[in-house]
Amino acid sequence: MQAKRNFSAKREAIYETLASTKSHPTAEWVYDQLKPSIPDLSLGTVYRNLTVFKELGLTKCVGVVNGKERFDADMSQHPHFVCTRCLSVIDVPIKRNFVDCNIYDYVAKECGVTVEDHNIVFYGFCNGCREKQDF
Amino acid sequence: MQAKRNFSAKREAIYETLASTKSHPTAEWVYDQLKPSIPDLSLGTVYRNLTVFKELGLTKCVGVVNGKERFDADMSQHPHFVCTRCLSVIDVPIKRNFVDCNIYDYVAKECGVTVEDHNIVFYGFCNGCREKQDF
DNA sequence: AATATTTTGATAACAATTACTGATATGTTA
């Protein structure tokens, strides 16, 4: 369990909303979730705090889907699947990492760079979308 | 060698610009490259044709870096490295694919989806950026 | 040549995100 942070009520609410979903939401989705219970919440505040969380290493961006940044509070290294039909983003559960330090070293050597992180995204369509449509 | 396509002069020029660079440029970079030799080129035309190429399967988007879409005419499956300092995008050369059909099957089964494509991106800093700055 | 189709430049529209500003809340110090 993480030590209590002295976040403002709104910052805490934004973080909790992000931490309690696996939907990898957009900033606007977080805003829409909280607006009913926090009527004076501003969309700018959501954006501002998502940036704060990124700086604090509490969240990361899992990519830009259809022009919208998608956020994740699950900082464990795991790939994602993006349904190119409904644009949902799904965690790919892994037993152990697809990508290990050897690959970082390989990329470092091949490209003449220092590797700090990586991101794996699969694309396709989810079963919900297959049922709805014929391909 | 690819058969001659009956592309318009501008479409051809845009494609050639993209095909002859490994910089994974933005739409605007392509525009800036061509503007001197094609003074009446419009930025909209570049965007329009980049979309056409995507539909024709001639190019793909390698991701969105700092809010800008980065394009690649190299359709072979290969990972990319993004320097988070200078935002350059570098091809990672591979002998054989990191990700094979077995992994597609694995993701399909674990997530209940159909996998059509994937994208691997490494992040870090390139040697140029290391030399310029102390970290 | 007459007509249809494609492509284009210029511009406006759009949408996601960021910047700004003054107000409010919170923390600190004495």
Place this chain on the structure above:
DNA sequence: TAACATATCAGTAATTGTTATCAAAATATT
């Protein structure tokens, strides 16, 4: 407690990458 400094915020304006519109120009077709 009061006085001050700092952090956070709402509301709005500005910015920016991208897309849509539309009439003109180029090209293809008959």
